[in-house]
Amino acid sequence: MSFPDRKETEVRRMLEGPHPVLPPDLAGRATERGRRMLRRHQAVRTIGWLLLFAAVVAFAVWAAIVEPWTAPPPTDTTPPLEGW
Amino acid sequence: MVRERRAARDGRRAREFEVFVAGAGGRLLHAAALLTGEPTGDTEAAERLLTAALARTYARWDRLRGEDPYDHTRRTLAALFAHRGHRYRHPRGGLLARLTPQERLVLVLRLYEGIAEEQTAAALGLPVERVRAICTRAVTAMRSATPRRGAAGRPPSARRPPSAGTSPSTGTPASAGARTGAGTGAGTGTGAGAGAGTGAGAGTGAGTGVVP
Numbered sequence: 001m002s003f004p005d006r007k008e009t010e011v012r013r014m015l016e017g018p019h020p021v022l023p024p025d026l027a028g029r030a031t032e033r034g035r036r037m038l039r040r041h042q043a044v045r046t047i048g049w050l051l052l053f054a055a056v057v058a059f060a061v062w063a064a065i066v067e068p069w070t071a072p073p074p075t076d077t078t079p080p081l082e083g084w
Numbered sequence: 085m086v087r088e089r090r091a092a093r094d095g096r097r098a099r100e101f102e103v104f105v106a107g108a109g110g111r112l113l114h115a116a117a118l119l120t121g122e123p124t125g126d127t128e129a130a131e132r133l134l135t136a137a138l139a140r141t142y143a144r145w146d147r148l149r150g151e152d153p154y155d156h157t158r159r160t161l162a163a164l165f166a167h168r169g170h171r172y173r174h175p176r177g178g179l180l181a182r183l184t185p186q187e188r189l190v191l192v193l194r195l196y197e198g199i200a201e202e203q204t205a206a207a208l209g210l211p212v213e214r215v216r217a218i219c220t221r222a223v224t225a226m227r228s229a230t231p232r233r234g235a236a237g238r239p240p241s242a243r244r245p246p247s248a249g250t251s252p253s254t255g256t257p258a259s260a261g262a263r264t265g266a267g268t269g270a271g272t273g274t275g276a277g278a279g280a281g282t283g284a285g286a287g288t289g290a291g292t293g294v295v296p
Binding site: 007008010011012014015016017018019020021022023026027028030033034035037038041066 | 191241
């Protein structure tokens with residue numbers, strides 16, 4: 001049991017080598033890119049809400065004009081067949 | 085009114101994010117460099133990978149809901165690397181250059197970041213046994229790549245980076261100890277200290293799972 005652990009510890013020590021230097025502008029670049037991403041998400045969300053709102057308004061207007069619930073009920077007999 | 089509040093939130097987020105990157109960036113960049121297989125001095129692809137992961141963390145900053153940003157960035161980094169793995173098939177030197185991208189990913193998550201086997205498996209979508217097998221194979225490959233004492237006659241077959249290539253050339257039994265001493269001492273003061281602190285915090289977070 002201790003044998004693989006020793007091996008892993010050895011590799012772990014190897015991985016903890018000298019760290020690369022963090023470029024000073026990396027945070028700024030990531031911030032700029034993240035801000036753009038955030039703005040894009042917000043724009044997509046806004047457009048989605050606007051589309052939904054427009055669809056609701058269009059449906060309401062159509063329903064108010066056509067009033068589909070006032071249409072006569074469908075007849076349950078076919079018209080007589082004459083002159084055939 | 086709304087505009088002012090949004091501006092204040094943007095400013096606060098930017099400040100917090102900057103502090104986070106200053107503290108954890110060094111450690112994350114080292115992990116990214118290990119993944120992409122780049123030597124310490126030239127980490128262009130790793131920087132690109134890390135910038136993409138950090139940008140996603142920034143975009144999510146207000147909705148992290150108590151989740152550790154280091155944890156989120158690390159997970160995003162691993163996911164991005166797994167997604168673009170084919171780009172890093174031919175590493176340009178670096179410590180893990182002889183491993184495949186998958187072996188590098190498992191080794192970094194398991195040993196460098198200290199994530200449990202089960203969580204690594206869940207993050208990568210692999211069975212636990214497979215993760216264990218990959219890790220064992222990678223560890224064996226890494227140890228066989230390191231010239232130890234008694235192996236002085238072996239040609240320097242390992243494609244090791246020039247920075248790490250100095251310590252094996254000594255070939256003495258004390259080389260391992262000397263290397264760790266150099267490794268811990270070579271990190272920049274603030275970066276290493278803050279990074280280790282954040283890493284420890286992330287370790288506990290990973291152990292207990294995502295706390296809402």
